[in-house]
Amino acid sequence: MEATTKALIKGYIQKAEKKLEVAERLFKSGDFEDAVSRAYYAAFHAAQALLLTEGEHAETHKGVVTLFGLLFVKTGKFSKNFGKYLANLKDDRESGDYEVFSYIDEETAEMALKEAKEFLHETRRYMERSGLIS
Numbered sequence: 001m002e003a004t005t006k007a008l009i010k011g012y013i014q015k016a017e018k019k020l021e022v023a024e025r026l027f028k029s030g031d032f033e034d035a036v037s038r039a040y041y042a043a044f045h046a047a048q049a050l051l052l053t054e055g056e057h058a059e060t061h062k063g064v065v066t067l068f069g070l071l072f073v074k075t076g077k078f079s080k081n082f083g084k085y086l087a088n089l090k091d092d093r094e095s096g097d098y099e100v101f102s103y104i105d106e107e108t109a110e111m112a113l114k115e116a117k118e119f120l121h122e123t124r125r126y127m128e129r130s131g132l133i134s
Contacts, residue, residue: 017042
């Protein structure tokens with residue numbers, strides 16, 4: 001793998017970790033819609049890093065979800081739960097960001113944080129097993 005690709009993967013992981021930190025702060029302050037948005041972006045950036053390990057890059061959010069499902073869930077590299085997490089987080093983020101009366105509440109935000117944490121944790125494990133990060 002090229003050094004540039006490795007650097008991009010590492011950058012995406014760092015960005016994902018930062019978004020998760022921000023999501024946790026927003027949750028603690030009661031900003032549930034924005035916490036969900038940042039939680040989604042934590043998983044989104046982690047998924048982008050994973051796609052790069054397969055030489056892929058998606059141009060859209062839907063493309064990231066689709067490619068992750070094809071390359072990581074259908075192949076058994078990740079359990080189906082992680083495909084669901086990414087899709088759920090995307091849907092919740094869109095509701096919170098675009099709907100005037102969204103359904104995002106404390107419980108939804110708490111679940112989004114849990115799913116994003118698990119997604120990022122599993123991404124790190126996969127990357128470590130693959131020797132891509134330490």
